[in-house]
Amino acid sequence: xxxxxxxxxxxxxxxxxxxxxxxxxxxxxxxxxxxxxxxxxxxxxxxxxxxxxxxxxxxxxxxxxxxxxxxxxxxxxxxxxxxxxxxxxxxxxxxxxxxxxxxxxxxxxxxxxxxxxxxxxxxxxxxxxxxxxxxxxxxxxxxxxxxxxxxxxxxxxxxxxxxxxxxxxxxxxxxxxxxxxxxxxxxxxxxxxxxxxxxxxxxxxxxxxxxxxxxxxxxxxxxxxxxxxxxxxxxxxxxxxxxx
Numbered sequence: 001x002x003x004x005x006x007x008x009x010x011x012x013x014x015x016x017x018x019x020x021x022x023x024x025x026x027x028x029x030x031x032x033x034x035x036x037x038x039x040x041x042x043x044x045x046x047x048x049x050x051x052x053x054x055x056x057x058x059x060x061x062x063x064x065x066x067x068x069x070x071x072x073x074x075x076x077x078x079x080x081x082x083x084x085x086x087x088x089x090x091x092x093x094x095x096x097x098x099x100x101x102x103x104x105x106x107x108x109x110x111x112x113x114x115x116x117x118x119x120x121x122x123x124x125x126x127x128x129x130x131x132x133x134x135x136x137x138x139x140x141x142x143x144x145x146x147x148x149x150x151x152x153x154x155x156x157x158x159x160x161x162x163x164x165x166x167x168x169x170x171x172x173x174x175x176x177x178x179x180x181x182x183x184x185x186x187x188x189x190x191x192x193x194x195x196x197x198x199x200x201x202x203x204x205x206x207x208x209x210x211x212x213x214x215x216x217x218x219x220x221x222x223x224x225x226x227x228x229x230x231x232x233x234x235x236x237x238x239x240x241x242x243x244x
Contacts, residue, residue, distance in 0.1 A: 021211055049192060053200070062165070082178070126156075138152055168218070
């Protein structure tokens, strides 16, 4: 494997680890690097086992924050989006997948930004069943097509005004469940194979380092700064996926 590819894989694993500690927008760096290096579809088979490993590391660290009861209302709509995406995945070309995810992220970022100016109206919207279903099902589509549901789900939880640590705890539960469910379906599409598993094994130490860095930084960043960081990184990633 070329040295350049090894470097890209290492950066991707580090970013995935940091993102799992709460900085979801950073995961889009991994999505972009892996998609550019291996192709949008092929990259799914490399990223998903890494995400599962990261979820298994992160969940115990944040299990005291949030609860499973907060997961179920968004999990079942997410299943709907995941099912639709798995049906579409074999028929979608790589060049279509990235802008679809980018547009979803930009819409969610816009809603979150509007909350700063139209707080009452957005808060009324955020608690409706239709908004929850649209957000969660969009996240389900994004997680299957590009492993890119993190920014969408985080933006939704920010919209419903979930505190920082509670948000991370809910996300840890949600993505552990979702990514484990995705494994057999992704393997059935032959996107996970012996080669991708070997790559994942070599990347485990770098993934763990990313989680450690992210967790350390999380405890030192104020709630408002945390929210702005998620919003800005998500918008950059959404623009990148949509237009470049």
